[in-house]
Amino acid sequence: MTARPNADSPHADPPHAPVDGPLYAHGIVRRGFRPRPGLVGAGGGAVLVVPAGPLAALVSVPCGPGVWGGDGFPQASGAAGMSRAEAAAQAAADAHRRVVDEAAATVCVLPLRIGTVHRDEAQVRRVLTERADLYERLLTRLDGRLEWGVKAYADDAAGAWAAGDGAGAVTDGAGEPVDKLARAAHDALADVSECSRVHHRWDACPHGVLPGAAASCATSAYWTSPISGAPYPHGRNLLDSAYLVHREAAGVFAETVGGLVARCPELHIELTGPWAPYSFADPDELPDLTG
Structure with a gap:
Protein backbone atom coordinates (compact mmCIF):
# COMPACT_ATOMS: atom_id res chain seq x y z
CA MET A 1 0.00 0.00 0.00
CA THR A 2 1.36 3.41 -0.96
CA ALA A 3 1.72 5.80 1.95
CA ARG A 4 -0.03 9.12 1.59
CA PRO A 5 2.08 12.25 2.13
CA ASN A 6 1.72 13.95 5.46
CA ALA A 7 -0.25 17.17 4.95
CA ASP A 8 1.83 18.80 7.69
CA SER A 9 5.12 18.06 5.91
CA PRO A 10 6.85 21.16 4.49
CA HIS A 11 7.30 19.19 1.25
CA ALA A 12 3.65 18.21 0.91
CA ASP A 13 1.66 20.16 -1.63
CA PRO A 14 -0.96 22.35 0.08
CA PRO A 15 -4.38 20.85 -0.64
CA HIS A 16 -6.99 22.71 -2.65
CA ALA A 17 -9.98 21.85 -4.77
CA PRO A 18 -9.14 21.59 -8.49
CA VAL A 19 -9.76 24.82 -10.38
CA ASP A 20 -11.27 24.57 -13.85
CA GLY A 21 -11.34 28.28 -14.62
CA PRO A 22 -8.57 30.74 -15.51
CA LEU A 23 -5.52 31.05 -13.28
CA TYR A 24 -3.20 34.04 -12.98
CA ALA A 25 0.41 32.79 -12.83
CA HIS A 26 2.85 34.73 -10.62
CA GLY A 27 6.05 32.71 -10.54
CA ILE A 28 7.84 29.36 -10.64
CA VAL A 29 9.33 27.70 -7.55
CA ARG A 30 10.60 24.27 -6.63
CA ARG A 31 7.95 21.85 -5.49
CA GLY A 32 7.31 21.87 -1.76
CA PHE A 33 6.97 25.61 -1.21
CA ARG A 34 3.84 26.61 0.68
CA PRO A 35 2.61 30.23 0.44
CA ARG A 36 1.45 32.02 3.53
CA PRO A 37 -2.18 31.24 4.36
CA GLY A 38 -4.33 34.20 3.42
CA LEU A 39 -1.92 35.51 0.78
CA VAL A 40 -4.00 37.22 -1.93
CA GLY A 41 -2.98 37.34 -5.57
CA ALA A 42 -4.08 39.23 -8.65
CA GLY A 43 -7.79 39.89 -8.81
CA GLY A 44 -8.23 39.26 -5.09
CA GLY A 45 -8.04 35.47 -5.33
CA ALA A 46 -6.17 33.18 -2.95
CA VAL A 47 -2.66 32.09 -3.93
CA LEU A 48 -2.43 28.38 -4.76
CA VAL A 49 0.40 26.03 -5.73
CA VAL A 50 0.10 23.93 -8.89
CA PRO A 51 2.86 21.26 -8.95
CA ALA A 52 4.26 19.30 -11.86
CA GLY A 53 7.28 17.08 -11.30
CA PRO A 54 9.97 18.89 -9.28
CA LEU A 55 8.49 22.32 -10.02
CA ALA A 56 5.40 24.29 -9.04
CA ALA A 57 3.66 27.47 -10.16
CA LEU A 58 2.30 30.10 -7.81
CA VAL A 59 -1.13 31.00 -9.15
CA SER A 60 -4.24 32.82 -8.02
CA VAL A 61 -7.87 32.55 -9.00
CA PRO A 62 -9.05 35.87 -10.43
CA CYS A 63 -12.31 37.03 -8.90
CA GLY A 64 -15.11 37.52 -11.38
CA PRO A 65 -14.28 34.96 -14.11
CA GLY A 66 -15.29 36.06 -17.55
CA VAL A 67 -14.17 39.68 -17.17
CA TRP A 68 -10.48 38.90 -17.62
CA GLY A 69 -9.17 39.47 -21.11
CA GLY A 70 -6.29 38.01 -23.07
CA ASP A 71 -3.81 40.46 -21.60
CA GLY A 72 -4.47 39.25 -18.08
CA PHE A 73 -6.24 42.40 -16.93
CA PRO A 74 -9.95 43.14 -16.46
CA GLN A 75 -11.67 44.50 -19.53
CA ALA A 76 -13.62 47.76 -19.62
CA SER A 77 -14.81 50.17 -22.25
CA GLY A 78 -15.66 53.84 -22.51
CA ALA A 79 -14.06 56.85 -20.88
CA ALA A 80 -15.15 55.85 -17.39
CA GLY A 81 -14.17 52.24 -18.07
CA MET A 82 -10.63 53.22 -18.99
CA SER A 83 -9.98 54.61 -15.53
CA ARG A 84 -11.37 51.43 -13.97
CA ALA A 85 -9.18 49.31 -16.23
CA GLU A 86 -6.11 51.32 -15.30
CA ALA A 87 -6.88 50.96 -11.60
CA ALA A 88 -7.42 47.23 -12.02
CA ALA A 89 -4.15 46.89 -13.92
CA GLN A 90 -2.30 48.73 -11.17
CA ALA A 91 -3.84 46.51 -8.51
CA ALA A 92 -2.96 43.37 -10.50
CA ALA A 93 0.64 44.48 -10.96
CA ASP A 94 1.00 45.32 -7.27
CA ALA A 95 -0.47 41.96 -6.27
CA HIS A 96 1.82 40.17 -8.72
CA ARG A 97 4.89 41.81 -7.22
CA ARG A 98 3.69 41.23 -3.66
CA VAL A 99 3.24 37.49 -4.20
CA VAL A 100 6.57 37.07 -5.98
CA ASP A 101 8.60 39.11 -3.49
CA LEU A 134 14.87 25.43 -18.66
CA TYR A 135 13.17 26.33 -15.39
CA GLU A 136 15.42 24.04 -13.36
CA ARG A 137 18.53 25.54 -14.95
CA LEU A 138 17.29 29.03 -14.14
CA LEU A 139 16.43 28.10 -10.57
CA THR A 140 19.86 26.54 -10.13
CA ARG A 141 21.61 29.62 -11.55
CA LEU A 142 19.61 32.06 -9.43
CA ASP A 143 19.29 30.07 -6.21
CA GLY A 144 20.34 32.06 -3.15
CA ARG A 145 20.49 35.33 -5.08
CA LEU A 146 18.28 38.41 -5.06
CA GLU A 147 18.02 41.56 -7.11
CA TRP A 148 18.85 45.03 -5.82
CA GLY A 149 18.02 48.20 -7.69
CA VAL A 150 20.15 51.35 -7.71
CA LYS A 151 19.18 54.68 -9.24
CA ALA A 152 21.40 57.75 -9.42
CA TYR A 153 20.21 61.30 -10.09
CA ALA A 154 22.08 64.53 -10.76
CA ASP A 155 20.75 67.67 -9.13
CA ASP A 156 19.75 70.02 -11.93
CA ALA A 157 17.53 72.27 -9.86
CA ALA A 158 19.47 75.22 -11.16
CA GLY A 159 18.85 74.15 -14.76
CA ALA A 160 22.51 73.41 -15.41
CA TRP A 161 21.78 70.37 -17.55
CA ALA A 162 21.72 71.04 -21.28
CA ALA A 163 20.10 68.72 -23.80
CA GLY A 164 21.80 67.58 -26.97
CA ASP A 165 25.60 67.85 -26.97
CA GLY A 166 25.90 68.02 -23.17
CA ALA A 167 27.27 71.54 -23.07
CA GLY A 168 26.79 72.96 -19.63
CA ALA A 169 26.28 69.53 -18.08
CA VAL A 170 26.26 69.20 -14.30
CA THR A 171 29.76 68.77 -12.91
CA ASP A 172 31.23 67.76 -9.59
CA GLY A 173 33.61 69.84 -7.47
CA ALA A 174 36.54 68.90 -9.72
CA GLY A 175 34.69 69.90 -12.86
CA GLU A 176 34.07 66.33 -14.05
CA PRO A 177 30.69 65.55 -15.67
CA VAL A 178 28.41 63.87 -13.15
CA ASP A 179 27.43 61.16 -15.62
CA LYS A 180 31.00 59.87 -15.31
CA LEU A 181 30.44 59.56 -11.58
CA ALA A 182 27.31 57.52 -12.29
CA ARG A 183 29.26 55.21 -14.60
CA ALA A 184 31.97 54.81 -11.98
CA ALA A 185 29.28 54.02 -9.38
CA HIS A 186 27.87 51.33 -11.64
CA ASP A 187 31.32 49.81 -12.17
CA ALA A 188 31.92 49.71 -8.42
CA LEU A 189 28.59 47.97 -7.80
CA ALA A 190 29.12 45.54 -10.66
CA ASP A 191 32.39 44.48 -9.01
CA VAL A 192 30.54 43.36 -5.85
CA SER A 193 27.60 41.70 -7.62
CA GLU A 194 27.42 38.59 -9.75
CA CYS A 195 25.50 40.11 -12.66
CA SER A 196 24.16 43.53 -13.54
CA ARG A 197 21.73 45.00 -16.02
CA VAL A 198 21.34 48.67 -16.88
CA HIS A 199 17.76 49.58 -17.71
CA HIS A 200 17.38 51.87 -20.70
CA ARG A 201 14.44 53.99 -21.64
CA TRP A 202 13.51 51.53 -24.40
CA ASP A 203 13.26 48.68 -21.87
CA ALA A 204 9.52 48.26 -21.56
CA CYS A 205 9.80 45.71 -18.76
CA PRO A 206 11.69 42.59 -17.67
CA HIS A 207 10.94 39.54 -19.80
CA GLY A 208 8.88 36.78 -18.21
CA VAL A 209 9.92 33.14 -18.23
CA LEU A 210 6.52 31.93 -19.35
CA PRO A 211 5.04 32.92 -22.70
CA GLY A 212 2.25 35.36 -22.11
CA ALA A 213 0.63 38.53 -23.29
CA ALA A 214 2.53 41.82 -23.24
CA ALA A 215 3.13 43.08 -19.74
CA SER A 216 1.84 46.42 -18.60
CA CYS A 217 4.99 47.20 -16.69
CA ALA A 218 4.28 50.89 -16.46
CA THR A 219 1.74 49.97 -13.80
CA SER A 220 4.24 48.08 -11.67
CA ALA A 221 5.49 49.90 -8.61
CA TYR A 222 8.96 48.53 -9.30
CA TRP A 223 9.23 49.50 -12.95
CA THR A 224 8.27 53.17 -12.82
CA SER A 225 11.65 54.82 -13.31
CA PRO A 226 13.44 53.69 -16.46
CA ILE A 227 16.17 55.99 -17.76
CA SER A 228 14.68 58.85 -19.75
CA GLY A 229 15.39 62.42 -20.66
CA ALA A 230 12.60 63.73 -18.46
CA PRO A 231 13.33 65.43 -15.14
CA TYR A 232 12.75 63.38 -11.99
CA PRO A 233 11.84 64.63 -8.51
CA HIS A 234 15.49 64.28 -7.51
CA GLY A 235 16.95 65.64 -10.73
CA ARG A 236 18.21 64.05 -13.91
CA ASN A 237 18.21 60.24 -13.90
CA LEU A 238 21.71 59.02 -14.82
CA LEU A 239 21.63 55.40 -13.70
CA ASP A 240 18.89 52.80 -13.30
CA SER A 241 20.49 49.41 -12.79
CA ALA A 242 19.70 46.01 -11.35
CA TYR A 243 22.30 43.88 -9.59
CA LEU A 244 22.17 40.18 -8.80
CA VAL A 245 23.64 39.66 -5.34
CA HIS A 246 24.01 36.52 -3.26
CA ARG A 247 22.08 36.70 0.00
CA GLU A 248 25.31 36.35 1.97
CA ALA A 249 26.87 39.31 0.12
CA ALA A 250 23.96 41.69 0.71
CA GLY A 251 25.81 43.48 3.52
CA VAL A 252 28.87 44.09 1.35
CA PHE A 253 26.70 45.40 -1.47
CA ALA A 254 24.83 47.78 0.86
CA GLU A 255 28.10 49.03 2.32
CA THR A 256 29.39 49.73 -1.20
CA VAL A 257 26.29 51.79 -1.94
CA GLY A 258 26.78 53.67 1.33
CA GLY A 259 30.37 54.43 0.38
CA LEU A 260 29.25 55.80 -2.98
CA VAL A 261 26.73 58.05 -1.28
CA ALA A 262 29.49 59.45 0.93
CA ARG A 263 31.98 59.92 -1.91
CA CYS A 264 29.58 61.31 -4.51
CA PRO A 265 27.48 64.06 -2.89
CA GLU A 266 26.70 65.40 -6.38
CA LEU A 267 24.57 62.29 -6.97
CA HIS A 268 21.33 61.37 -5.27
CA ILE A 269 21.60 57.57 -4.98
CA GLU A 270 18.62 55.34 -4.17
CA LEU A 271 18.88 51.68 -3.18
CA THR A 272 15.80 49.45 -3.45
CA GLY A 273 15.31 45.77 -2.72
CA PRO A 274 15.89 43.02 -2.21
CA TRP A 275 13.58 41.75 -4.92
CA ALA A 276 13.09 38.49 -6.74
CA PRO A 277 15.49 38.34 -9.73
CA TYR A 278 13.10 40.04 -12.19
CA SER A 279 15.86 41.34 -14.45
CA PHE A 280 17.72 38.03 -14.62
CA ALA A 281 14.93 35.53 -15.29
CA ASP A 282 14.96 35.89 -19.06
CA PRO A 283 15.53 32.40 -20.52
CA ASP A 284 17.22 33.98 -23.55
CA GLU A 285 19.81 35.66 -21.33
CA LEU A 286 20.86 33.07 -18.75
CA PRO A 287 23.23 34.76 -16.30
CA ASP A 288 26.73 33.32 -16.48
CA LEU A 289 27.33 32.62 -12.81
CA THR A 290 30.22 30.73 -11.26
CA GLY A 291 30.14 28.37 -8.32
Missing part, protein backbone atom coordinates in the same frame (compact mmCIF):
# COMPACT_ATOMS: atom_id res chain seq x y z
CA GLU A 102 7.04 37.46 -0.44
CA ALA A 103 7.98 34.04 -1.81
CA ALA A 104 11.46 35.29 -2.74
CA ALA A 105 12.12 36.14 0.89
CA THR A 106 12.51 32.41 1.61
CA VAL A 107 12.97 30.54 -1.70
CA CYS A 108 14.20 31.12 -5.23
CA VAL A 109 11.40 32.35 -7.50
CA LEU A 110 11.30 32.85 -11.26
CA PRO A 111 8.96 35.82 -11.76
CA LEU A 112 6.54 35.43 -14.64
CA ARG A 113 5.42 38.13 -17.01
CA ILE A 114 2.79 40.43 -15.54
CA GLY A 115 -0.58 39.42 -16.95
CA THR A 116 0.19 35.73 -17.58
CA VAL A 117 -3.13 33.87 -17.39
CA HIS A 118 -3.69 30.17 -18.11
CA ARG A 119 -6.99 28.51 -18.89
CA ASP A 120 -6.82 25.96 -16.08
CA GLU A 121 -4.52 23.83 -13.94
CA ALA A 122 -3.96 21.39 -16.79
CA GLN A 123 -2.40 24.12 -18.93
CA VAL A 124 -0.19 25.26 -16.05
CA ARG A 125 1.09 21.72 -15.54
CA ARG A 126 1.65 21.25 -19.25
CA VAL A 127 3.82 24.36 -19.50
CA LEU A 128 5.78 23.37 -16.39
CA THR A 129 6.44 19.93 -17.86
CA GLU A 130 7.39 21.19 -21.30
CA ARG A 131 9.86 23.74 -19.96
CA ALA A 132 11.05 21.85 -16.89
CA ASP A 133 14.69 21.70 -18.02
Whole structure:
Protein backbone atom coordinates (compact mmCIF):
# COMPACT_ATOMS: atom_id res chain seq x y z
CA MET A 1 0.00 0.00 0.00
CA THR A 2 1.36 3.41 -0.96
CA ALA A 3 1.72 5.80 1.95
CA ARG A 4 -0.03 9.12 1.59
CA PRO A 5 2.08 12.25 2.13
CA ASN A 6 1.72 13.95 5.46
CA ALA A 7 -0.25 17.17 4.95
CA ASP A 8 1.83 18.80 7.69
CA SER A 9 5.12 18.06 5.91
CA PRO A 10 6.85 21.16 4.49
CA HIS A 11 7.30 19.19 1.25
CA ALA A 12 3.65 18.21 0.91
CA ASP A 13 1.66 20.16 -1.63
CA PRO A 14 -0.96 22.35 0.08
CA PRO A 15 -4.38 20.85 -0.64
CA HIS A 16 -6.99 22.71 -2.65
CA ALA A 17 -9.98 21.85 -4.77
CA PRO A 18 -9.14 21.59 -8.49
CA VAL A 19 -9.76 24.82 -10.38
CA ASP A 20 -11.27 24.57 -13.85
CA GLY A 21 -11.34 28.28 -14.62
CA PRO A 22 -8.57 30.74 -15.51
CA LEU A 23 -5.52 31.05 -13.28
CA TYR A 24 -3.20 34.04 -12.98
CA ALA A 25 0.41 32.79 -12.83
CA HIS A 26 2.85 34.73 -10.62
CA GLY A 27 6.05 32.71 -10.54
CA ILE A 28 7.84 29.36 -10.64
CA VAL A 29 9.33 27.70 -7.55
CA ARG A 30 10.60 24.27 -6.63
CA ARG A 31 7.95 21.85 -5.49
CA GLY A 32 7.31 21.87 -1.76
CA PHE A 33 6.97 25.61 -1.21
CA ARG A 34 3.84 26.61 0.68
CA PRO A 35 2.61 30.23 0.44
CA ARG A 36 1.45 32.02 3.53
CA PRO A 37 -2.18 31.24 4.36
CA GLY A 38 -4.33 34.20 3.42
CA LEU A 39 -1.92 35.51 0.78
CA VAL A 40 -4.00 37.22 -1.93
CA GLY A 41 -2.98 37.34 -5.57
CA ALA A 42 -4.08 39.23 -8.65
CA GLY A 43 -7.79 39.89 -8.81
CA GLY A 44 -8.23 39.26 -5.09
CA GLY A 45 -8.04 35.47 -5.33
CA ALA A 46 -6.17 33.18 -2.95
CA VAL A 47 -2.66 32.09 -3.93
CA LEU A 48 -2.43 28.38 -4.76
CA VAL A 49 0.40 26.03 -5.73
CA VAL A 50 0.10 23.93 -8.89
CA PRO A 51 2.86 21.26 -8.95
CA ALA A 52 4.26 19.30 -11.86
CA GLY A 53 7.28 17.08 -11.30
CA PRO A 54 9.97 18.89 -9.28
CA LEU A 55 8.49 22.32 -10.02
CA ALA A 56 5.40 24.29 -9.04
CA ALA A 57 3.66 27.47 -10.16
CA LEU A 58 2.30 30.10 -7.81
CA VAL A 59 -1.13 31.00 -9.15
CA SER A 60 -4.24 32.82 -8.02
CA VAL A 61 -7.87 32.55 -9.00
CA PRO A 62 -9.05 35.87 -10.43
CA CYS A 63 -12.31 37.03 -8.90
CA GLY A 64 -15.11 37.52 -11.38
CA PRO A 65 -14.28 34.96 -14.11
CA GLY A 66 -15.29 36.06 -17.55
CA VAL A 67 -14.17 39.68 -17.17
CA TRP A 68 -10.48 38.90 -17.62
CA GLY A 69 -9.17 39.47 -21.11
CA GLY A 70 -6.29 38.01 -23.07
CA ASP A 71 -3.81 40.46 -21.60
CA GLY A 72 -4.47 39.25 -18.08
CA PHE A 73 -6.24 42.40 -16.93
CA PRO A 74 -9.95 43.14 -16.46
CA GLN A 75 -11.67 44.50 -19.53
CA ALA A 76 -13.62 47.76 -19.62
CA SER A 77 -14.81 50.17 -22.25
CA GLY A 78 -15.66 53.84 -22.51
CA ALA A 79 -14.06 56.85 -20.88
CA ALA A 80 -15.15 55.85 -17.39
CA GLY A 81 -14.17 52.24 -18.07
CA MET A 82 -10.63 53.22 -18.99
CA SER A 83 -9.98 54.61 -15.53
CA ARG A 84 -11.37 51.43 -13.97
CA ALA A 85 -9.18 49.31 -16.23
CA GLU A 86 -6.11 51.32 -15.30
CA ALA A 87 -6.88 50.96 -11.60
CA ALA A 88 -7.42 47.23 -12.02
CA ALA A 89 -4.15 46.89 -13.92
CA GLN A 90 -2.30 48.73 -11.17
CA ALA A 91 -3.84 46.51 -8.51
CA ALA A 92 -2.96 43.37 -10.50
CA ALA A 93 0.64 44.48 -10.96
CA ASP A 94 1.00 45.32 -7.27
CA ALA A 95 -0.47 41.96 -6.27
CA HIS A 96 1.82 40.17 -8.72
CA ARG A 97 4.89 41.81 -7.22
CA ARG A 98 3.69 41.23 -3.66
CA VAL A 99 3.24 37.49 -4.20
CA VAL A 100 6.57 37.07 -5.98
CA ASP A 101 8.60 39.11 -3.49
CA GLU A 102 7.04 37.46 -0.44
CA ALA A 103 7.98 34.04 -1.81
CA ALA A 104 11.46 35.29 -2.74
CA ALA A 105 12.12 36.14 0.89
CA THR A 106 12.51 32.41 1.61
CA VAL A 107 12.97 30.54 -1.70
CA CYS A 108 14.20 31.12 -5.23
CA VAL A 109 11.40 32.35 -7.50
CA LEU A 110 11.30 32.85 -11.26
CA PRO A 111 8.96 35.82 -11.76
CA LEU A 112 6.54 35.43 -14.64
CA ARG A 113 5.42 38.13 -17.01
CA ILE A 114 2.79 40.43 -15.54
CA GLY A 115 -0.58 39.42 -16.95
CA THR A 116 0.19 35.73 -17.58
CA VAL A 117 -3.13 33.87 -17.39
CA HIS A 118 -3.69 30.17 -18.11
CA ARG A 119 -6.99 28.51 -18.89
CA ASP A 120 -6.82 25.96 -16.08
CA GLU A 121 -4.52 23.83 -13.94
CA ALA A 122 -3.96 21.39 -16.79
CA GLN A 123 -2.40 24.12 -18.93
CA VAL A 124 -0.19 25.26 -16.05
CA ARG A 125 1.09 21.72 -15.54
CA ARG A 126 1.65 21.25 -19.25
CA VAL A 127 3.82 24.36 -19.50
CA LEU A 128 5.78 23.37 -16.39
CA THR A 129 6.44 19.93 -17.86
CA GLU A 130 7.39 21.19 -21.30
CA ARG A 131 9.86 23.74 -19.96
CA ALA A 132 11.05 21.85 -16.89
CA ASP A 133 14.69 21.70 -18.02
CA LEU A 134 14.87 25.43 -18.66
CA TYR A 135 13.17 26.33 -15.39
CA GLU A 136 15.42 24.04 -13.36
CA ARG A 137 18.53 25.54 -14.95
CA LEU A 138 17.29 29.03 -14.14
CA LEU A 139 16.43 28.10 -10.57
CA THR A 140 19.86 26.54 -10.13
CA ARG A 141 21.61 29.62 -11.55
CA LEU A 142 19.61 32.06 -9.43
CA ASP A 143 19.29 30.07 -6.21
CA GLY A 144 20.34 32.06 -3.15
CA ARG A 145 20.49 35.33 -5.08
CA LEU A 146 18.28 38.41 -5.06
CA GLU A 147 18.02 41.56 -7.11
CA TRP A 148 18.85 45.03 -5.82
CA GLY A 149 18.02 48.20 -7.69
CA VAL A 150 20.15 51.35 -7.71
CA LYS A 151 19.18 54.68 -9.24
CA ALA A 152 21.40 57.75 -9.42
CA TYR A 153 20.21 61.30 -10.09
CA ALA A 154 22.08 64.53 -10.76
CA ASP A 155 20.75 67.67 -9.13
CA ASP A 156 19.75 70.02 -11.93
CA ALA A 157 17.53 72.27 -9.86
CA ALA A 158 19.47 75.22 -11.16
CA GLY A 159 18.85 74.15 -14.76
CA ALA A 160 22.51 73.41 -15.41
CA TRP A 161 21.78 70.37 -17.55
CA ALA A 162 21.72 71.04 -21.28
CA ALA A 163 20.10 68.72 -23.80
CA GLY A 164 21.80 67.58 -26.97
CA ASP A 165 25.60 67.85 -26.97
CA GLY A 166 25.90 68.02 -23.17
CA ALA A 167 27.27 71.54 -23.07
CA GLY A 168 26.79 72.96 -19.63
CA ALA A 169 26.28 69.53 -18.08
CA VAL A 170 26.26 69.20 -14.30
CA THR A 171 29.76 68.77 -12.91
CA ASP A 172 31.23 67.76 -9.59
CA GLY A 173 33.61 69.84 -7.47
CA ALA A 174 36.54 68.90 -9.72
CA GLY A 175 34.69 69.90 -12.86
CA GLU A 176 34.07 66.33 -14.05
CA PRO A 177 30.69 65.55 -15.67
CA VAL A 178 28.41 63.87 -13.15
CA ASP A 179 27.43 61.16 -15.62
CA LYS A 180 31.00 59.87 -15.31
CA LEU A 181 30.44 59.56 -11.58
CA ALA A 182 27.31 57.52 -12.29
CA ARG A 183 29.26 55.21 -14.60
CA ALA A 184 31.97 54.81 -11.98
CA ALA A 185 29.28 54.02 -9.38
CA HIS A 186 27.87 51.33 -11.64
CA ASP A 187 31.32 49.81 -12.17
CA ALA A 188 31.92 49.71 -8.42
CA LEU A 189 28.59 47.97 -7.80
CA ALA A 190 29.12 45.54 -10.66
CA ASP A 191 32.39 44.48 -9.01
CA VAL A 192 30.54 43.36 -5.85
CA SER A 193 27.60 41.70 -7.62
CA GLU A 194 27.42 38.59 -9.75
CA CYS A 195 25.50 40.11 -12.66
CA SER A 196 24.16 43.53 -13.54
CA ARG A 197 21.73 45.00 -16.02
CA VAL A 198 21.34 48.67 -16.88
CA HIS A 199 17.76 49.58 -17.71
CA HIS A 200 17.38 51.87 -20.70
CA ARG A 201 14.44 53.99 -21.64
CA TRP A 202 13.51 51.53 -24.40
CA ASP A 203 13.26 48.68 -21.87
CA ALA A 204 9.52 48.26 -21.56
CA CYS A 205 9.80 45.71 -18.76
CA PRO A 206 11.69 42.59 -17.67
CA HIS A 207 10.94 39.54 -19.80
CA GLY A 208 8.88 36.78 -18.21
CA VAL A 209 9.92 33.14 -18.23
CA LEU A 210 6.52 31.93 -19.35
CA PRO A 211 5.04 32.92 -22.70
CA GLY A 212 2.25 35.36 -22.11
CA ALA A 213 0.63 38.53 -23.29
CA ALA A 214 2.53 41.82 -23.24
CA ALA A 215 3.13 43.08 -19.74
CA SER A 216 1.84 46.42 -18.60
CA CYS A 217 4.99 47.20 -16.69
CA ALA A 218 4.28 50.89 -16.46
CA THR A 219 1.74 49.97 -13.80
CA SER A 220 4.24 48.08 -11.67
CA ALA A 221 5.49 49.90 -8.61
CA TYR A 222 8.96 48.53 -9.30
CA TRP A 223 9.23 49.50 -12.95
CA THR A 224 8.27 53.17 -12.82
CA SER A 225 11.65 54.82 -13.31
CA PRO A 226 13.44 53.69 -16.46
CA ILE A 227 16.17 55.99 -17.76
CA SER A 228 14.68 58.85 -19.75
CA GLY A 229 15.39 62.42 -20.66
CA ALA A 230 12.60 63.73 -18.46
CA PRO A 231 13.33 65.43 -15.14
CA TYR A 232 12.75 63.38 -11.99
CA PRO A 233 11.84 64.63 -8.51
CA HIS A 234 15.49 64.28 -7.51
CA GLY A 235 16.95 65.64 -10.73
CA ARG A 236 18.21 64.05 -13.91
CA ASN A 237 18.21 60.24 -13.90
CA LEU A 238 21.71 59.02 -14.82
CA LEU A 239 21.63 55.40 -13.70
CA ASP A 240 18.89 52.80 -13.30
CA SER A 241 20.49 49.41 -12.79
CA ALA A 242 19.70 46.01 -11.35
CA TYR A 243 22.30 43.88 -9.59
CA LEU A 244 22.17 40.18 -8.80
CA VAL A 245 23.64 39.66 -5.34
CA HIS A 246 24.01 36.52 -3.26
CA ARG A 247 22.08 36.70 0.00
CA GLU A 248 25.31 36.35 1.97
CA ALA A 249 26.87 39.31 0.12
CA ALA A 250 23.96 41.69 0.71
CA GLY A 251 25.81 43.48 3.52
CA VAL A 252 28.87 44.09 1.35
CA PHE A 253 26.70 45.40 -1.47
CA ALA A 254 24.83 47.78 0.86
CA GLU A 255 28.10 49.03 2.32
CA THR A 256 29.39 49.73 -1.20
CA VAL A 257 26.29 51.79 -1.94
CA GLY A 258 26.78 53.67 1.33
CA GLY A 259 30.37 54.43 0.38
CA LEU A 260 29.25 55.80 -2.98
CA VAL A 261 26.73 58.05 -1.28
CA ALA A 262 29.49 59.45 0.93
CA ARG A 263 31.98 59.92 -1.91
CA CYS A 264 29.58 61.31 -4.51
CA PRO A 265 27.48 64.06 -2.89
CA GLU A 266 26.70 65.40 -6.38
CA LEU A 267 24.57 62.29 -6.97
CA HIS A 268 21.33 61.37 -5.27
CA ILE A 269 21.60 57.57 -4.98
CA GLU A 270 18.62 55.34 -4.17
CA LEU A 271 18.88 51.68 -3.18
CA THR A 272 15.80 49.45 -3.45
CA GLY A 273 15.31 45.77 -2.72
CA PRO A 274 15.89 43.02 -2.21
CA TRP A 275 13.58 41.75 -4.92
CA ALA A 276 13.09 38.49 -6.74
CA PRO A 277 15.49 38.34 -9.73
CA TYR A 278 13.10 40.04 -12.19
CA SER A 279 15.86 41.34 -14.45
CA PHE A 280 17.72 38.03 -14.62
CA ALA A 281 14.93 35.53 -15.29
CA ASP A 282 14.96 35.89 -19.06
CA PRO A 283 15.53 32.40 -20.52
CA ASP A 284 17.22 33.98 -23.55
CA GLU A 285 19.81 35.66 -21.33
CA LEU A 286 20.86 33.07 -18.75
CA PRO A 287 23.23 34.76 -16.30
CA ASP A 288 26.73 33.32 -16.48
CA LEU A 289 27.33 32.62 -12.81
CA THR A 290 30.22 30.73 -11.26
CA GLY A 291 30.14 28.37 -8.32
